[in-house]
Amino acid sequence: MRSPKDFFAPLALGAPEPPRQIPFRPSRMIHFFDPGNEKMAAKVPDLAKKTDVLLGNLEDAVRADRKEAARAGLVSIAKATDFGRTQLWTRVNSLDSPWVLDDLVTLVTEIGDKLDVIMVPKVEGAQDIHYVDRLLAQLEARAGLTKPLLVHAILETASGVANVEEIAGASPRMQGISLGPADLAASRRMKTTRVGGGHPGYLVRTDPVGEDLTEGRTTYQQDLWHYTVARMVDACAMHGILPYYGPFGDIRDVVACEDQFRNAFLLGCVGAWSLHPVQIDIAKRVFSPSPSDVAWARRVIAEMGDGTGAVMIDGKMQDDASVKQCRVVAELADELAA
Numbered sequence: 594m595r596s597p598k599d600f601f602a603p604l605a606l607g608a609p610e611p612p613r614q615i616p617f618r619p620s621r622m623i624h625f626f627d628p629g630n631e632k633m634a635a636k637v638p639d640l641a642k643k644t645d646v647l648l649g650n651l652e653d654a655v656r657a658d659r660k661e662a663a664r665a666g667l668v669s670i671a672k673a674t675d676f677g678r679t680q681l682w683t684r685v686n687s688l689d690s691p692w693v694l695d696d697l698v699t700l701v702t703e704i705g706d707k708l709d710v711i712m713v714p715k716v717e718g719a720q721d722i723h724y725v726d727r728l729l730a731q732l733e734a735r736a737g738l739t740k741p742l743l744v745h746a747i748l749e750t751a752s753g754v755a756n757v758e759e760i761a762g763a764s765p766r767m768q769g770i771s772l773g774p775a776d777l778a779a780s781r782r783m784k785t786t787r788v789g790g791g792h793p794g795y796l797v798r799t800d801p802v803g804e805d806l807t808e809g810r811t812t813y814q815q816d817l818w819h820y821t822v823a824r825m826v827d828a829c830a831m832h833g834i835l836p837y838y839g840p841f842g843d844i845r846d847v848v849a850c851e852d853q854f855r856n857a858f859l860l861g862c863v864g865a866w867s868l869h870p871v872q873i874d875i876a877k878r879v880f881s882p883s884p885s886d887v888a889w890a891r892r893v894i895a896e897m898g899d900g901t902g903a904v905m906i907d908g909k910m911q912d913d914a915s916v917k918q919c920r921v922v923a924e925l926a927d928e929l930a931a
């Protein structure tokens with residue numbers, strides 16, 4: 594006979610089981626290249642020396658009549674290149690396209706040992722990840738691969754956002770999620786026409802000072818992506834995988850790009866896409882904690898001793914929770930320096 598206690602796991606005292614944490618590898622920028630473009634392909638060995646992640650893109654931005662050339666180009670680049678510590682990722686075509694099956698079969702079979710992560714666009718829910726997961730398992734077994742390929746989802750449909758928690762936890766292969774602001778804007782019927790970034794019309798206005806409704810009013814542009822990034826960060830943290838801002842398409846506007854990337858970093862993202870070499874350095878700078886923040890974090894950790902209780906440092910109260918925040922910053926600095 595089962596007693597009630599069989600229905601309840603004994604209560605574990607102390608810290609709850611931490612979520613599965615993807616082993617750390619720097620991925621401050623995911624640098625996109627078109628493997629079917631010979632001029633771009635020739636730059637790959639050099640780019641591999643200055644990027645954390647290089648991604649051979651097969652999806653949007655590759656014309657329909659260039660899909661096969663891009664796929665073949667990626668196979669030959671991967672075979673010919675020593676990527677060193679830089680990771681090689683690919684973005685395959687979407688699951689409703691005529692190209693994705695050949696993308697997955699060819700890439701896993703030919704260069705599955707060179708690839709680290711497969712980015713899947715337009716993920717709508719856990720079922721899309723389950724499909725890719727099973728197919729990868731079959732292809733890996735057939736190719737005799739021993740290291741499982743990881744999967745990264747792009748959050749770029751309204752239904753993907755609604756299902757982001759289940760997507761993040763859909764498979765042990767899940768490595769991370771990126772915001773895809775351009776497709777997401779279209780899916781939501783937003784009224785933007787650019788790739789990432791803001792819109793001058795999306796603003797708040799301070800209240801008027803007196804009777805005259807025009808007096809003393811200032812406007813502040815708002816971040817169109819705050820809600821989605823915050824939601825994605827929570828889903829990723831809950832499942833121990835990594836969140837990323839996606840693309841910033843206005844290559845000349847390095848100031849706004851840096852601001853957008855920094856907002857994402859401060860909210861918990863570990864990296865962003867770079868679409869042009871100029872964005873590589875921006876991402877490297879933004880997604881590495883600044884020396885002064887690291888020094889402050891280490892000071893708080895040192896002064897807090899065993900990490901419990903409270904101390905005053907330069908007039909600011911620090912306690913167990915601030916030590917945890919400081920550890921995030923200090924650990925990231927250590928991991929990037931390793």
Ligand code: GLV
Pocket residue numbers: 653714747749772773774775776777788789839840
């Ligand atoms: C990226 O794929 C985007 O749609 O923003």
Ligand code: MG
Pocket residue numbers: 653714749773775776
């Ligand atoms: Mg997209």
